[in-house]
Amino acid sequence: MxxxxxxxxxxxxxxxxxxxxxxxxxxxxxxxxxxxxxxxxxxxxxxxxxxxxxxxxxxxxxxxxxxxxxxxxxxxxxxxxxxxxxxxxxxxxxxxxxxxxxxxxxxxxxxxxxxxxxxxxxxxxxxxxxxxxxxxxxxxxxxxRTAISTLDRAARRAEARVEFGLDADRPTLLVFGGSQGAQTLNRAAVAAADVLTAAGIQVLHARGPKNTSVTVPPRPAGSAPYVLVDYLDRMDLAYAAADLALCRAGAVTVAELSAVGLPAAFVPLPIGNGEQRRNALPVVEAGGGLLVEDAELDADWITGHLVPLLTDPVALTGYARHAAAAGVPxxxxxxxxxxxxxxxxxxxxx
Missing domain, CATH: 3.40.50.2000 (Glycogen Phosphorylase B;)
Structure with a gap:
C-alpha cells in the first residue's frame, strides 16, 4: 500500500x-x-x-x-x-x-x-x-519500496559486507525467517554451520529477536565468519551482501528477492492453504531458486544442496540471472x- x-x-x-x-x-x-x-x-x-x-x-x-x-x-x-x-x-x-x-x-x-x-x-x-x-x-x-526495487546488489556488495562484519570475497548465505525468525531454519542452519564455514562459505543469519538461545560457537581464526543477528533493519544491505538466501516464501519475500536478482532456497510454511509454496513456484520453475519442504530441511539438505551451489560461481550466476528475469522491480x-x-x-x- x-x-x-x-x-x-x-x-x-x-x-x-x-x-x-x-x-x-x-x-x-x-x-x-x-x-x-x-x-x-x-x-x-x-x-x-x-x-x-x-x-x-x-x-x-x-x-x-x-x-x-x-x-x-x-x-x-x-x-x-x-x-x-x-x-x-x-x-x-x-x-x-x-x-x-x-x-x-x-x-x-x-x-x-x-x-x-x-x-x-x-x-x-x-x-x-x-x-x-x-x-x-x-x-x-x-x-x-524503492530501497529494494532500485537496489544494485553488485554496487553495494562491498559496503554491505563491511556493515555486517563479513569478508569481502567469500560466497555468502543469508538466512532469515521473517521478522520473528523461524525455528526450522534456525535449527538447520546452526547444525550446518561447521560444514558451511569449513567450505569457505560465510553466513549472515537473522535468528529473530525472541530466539537468543540460537547460537554458534566462535569460528577459528581465518575461518569463514558466521554472523548471528537478532533482526535485520537493512534488508537492502542484507540482500546486497548475499549470494543466496535460505528463507520462507511469503509474497513480499519472494517478490523482493526476485526483484533484486537474489536466488533463494525457499522453505514454505507448513501451515495454511499452501500459498507460500505457490508464491515461490514461478521463481523456482524459472530457474531462480530451490524449493524444500519444511519437514525436509536439515543440515544434511543444506550440505547436499546449498554447499555445492554456493561453491560454484557459474551456477550461482545462472540462478541469479533467472531470479532477476522472474522479478518485477x-x-x-x-x-x-x-x-x-x-x-x-x-x-x-x-
Missing part, C-alpha cells in the same frame, strides 16, 4: 491519498510516519470455520461499510484501491455503493475471500503471481498507472 502511495505521490505531489486501517493494525504507526493521512474503520474478521461468531459478521460488515462510505463521500474519492484483509471488504462494498471505481491488488498466489469478492466488483484487478486464480487478474507484480509504477487510469475514467463517466 505504501509503495503504491509513494509511486502516486512521485507522479503528482498534489494527489490526496488517504489510507484506511484499523486501530489494532501496524498501519497506525507506519502510515503517519510516511506522511499519509489515516482513517480508521471497524475491522471485519471473517471466521474460517462456522462458529457463533459468524452470526455477528453481517452486523459488523454493515457498520464498517457505512463508516467507510461516509469517508469516501467526505473525501470525494475518485478511486478505491484494496489489498485484501479486514479493511478491504468494507471498502469494496462502500465504494460500489458510492459509485467509486475499485482497483484490487492481490499479493498471494491464492487470493483471500475479500479480494475474490472485490475482483467481481472492480474496474481493474492486479496480481503479484502469474496464474493467480482471480477474476480478470492482470500480472503486475508486487509494489516494493517496477510493479509500483505499473499499479500506479492502473490506478490513475481508473480514476480518470471514473471522472469522465461521472
Amino acid at each position: 505504501l509503495a503504491l502511495a509513494d509511486a502516486l505521490r512521485r507522479r503528482d505531489g498534489g494527489l490526496r491519498i488517504t489510507c484506511l486501517g484499523t486501530a489494532r493494525g501496524m498501519e497506525t504507526r507506519l502510515v503517519p510516519a510516511r506522511g499519509y493521512d489515516l482513517r480508521l474503520i471497524p475491522p471485519v474478521p471473517l471466521p474460517r470455520k462456522p462458529t457463533v461468531d459468524l452470526l455477528r459478521v453481517p452486523g459488523r460488515v454493515r457498520r464498517a461499510v457505512a463508516e467507510t462510505r461516509a469517508i469516501l463521500e467526505e473525501l470525494s474519492a475518485d478511486v478505491v484501491v484494496g489489498f485484501g484483509g479486514y479493511v478491504a471488504l468494507p471498502a469494496y462494498l462502500a465504494g460500489r455503493g458510492a459509485r467509486v471505481p475499485l482497483v484490487v491488488h492481490e499479493q498471494n498466489a491464492l487470493p483471500g475471500l475479500a479480494n475474490r469478492i472485490g475482483a467481481r466488483l472492480a474496474a481493474r484487478v492486479a496480481v503479484t503471481v502469474p496464474g493467480t486464480p482471480l477474476h480478470r487478474g492482470e500480472h503486475v507484480g508486487m509494489p516494493l 517496477d510493479a509500483d509504477d505499473r499499479l500506479a498507472d492502473i490506478v490513475l487510469d481508473v480514476a480518470r475514467a471514473g471522472r469522465v463517466r461521472t
Whole structure:
C-alpha cells in the first residue's frame, strides 16, 4: 500500500491519498510516519470455520461499510484501491455503493475471500503471481519500496559486507525467517554451520529477536565468519551482501528477492492453504531458486544442496540471472498507472 502511495505521490505531489486501517493494525504507526493521512474503520474478521461468531459478521460488515462510505463521500474519492484483509471488504462494498471505481491488488498466489469478492466488483484487478486464480487478474507484480526495487546488489556488495562484519570475497548465505525468525531454519542452519564455514562459505543469519538461545560457537581464526543477528533493519544491505538466501516464501519475500536478482532456497510454511509454496513456484520453475519442504530441511539438505551451489560461481550466476528475469522491480509504477487510469475514467463517466 505504501509503495503504491509513494509511486502516486512521485507522479503528482498534489494527489490526496488517504489510507484506511484499523486501530489494532501496524498501519497506525507506519502510515503517519510516511506522511499519509489515516482513517480508521471497524475491522471485519471473517471466521474460517462456522462458529457463533459468524452470526455477528453481517452486523459488523454493515457498520464498517457505512463508516467507510461516509469517508469516501467526505473525501470525494475518485478511486478505491484494496489489498485484501479486514479493511478491504468494507471498502469494496462502500465504494460500489458510492459509485467509486475499485482497483484490487492481490499479493498471494491464492487470493483471500475479500479480494475474490472485490475482483467481481472492480474496474481493474492486479496480481503479484502469474496464474493467480482471480477474476480478470492482470500480472503486475508486487509494489516494493524503492530501497529494494532500485537496489544494485553488485554496487553495494562491498559496503554491505563491511556493515555486517563479513569478508569481502567469500560466497555468502543469508538466512532469515521473517521478522520473528523461524525455528526450522534456525535449527538447520546452526547444525550446518561447521560444514558451511569449513567450505569457505560465510553466513549472515537473522535468528529473530525472541530466539537468543540460537547460537554458534566462535569460528577459528581465518575461518569463514558466521554472523548471528537478532533482526535485520537493512534488508537492502542484507540482500546486497548475499549470494543466496535460505528463507520462507511469503509474497513480499519472494517478490523482493526476485526483484533484486537474489536466488533463494525457499522453505514454505507448513501451515495454511499452501500459498507460500505457490508464491515461490514461478521463481523456482524459472530457474531462480530451490524449493524444500519444511519437514525436509536439515543440515544434511543444506550440505547436499546449498554447499555445492554456493561453491560454484557459474551456477550461482545462472540462478541469479533467472531470479532477476522472474522479478518485477517496477510493479509500483505499473499499479500506479492502473490506478490513475481508473480514476480518470471514473471522472469522465461521472
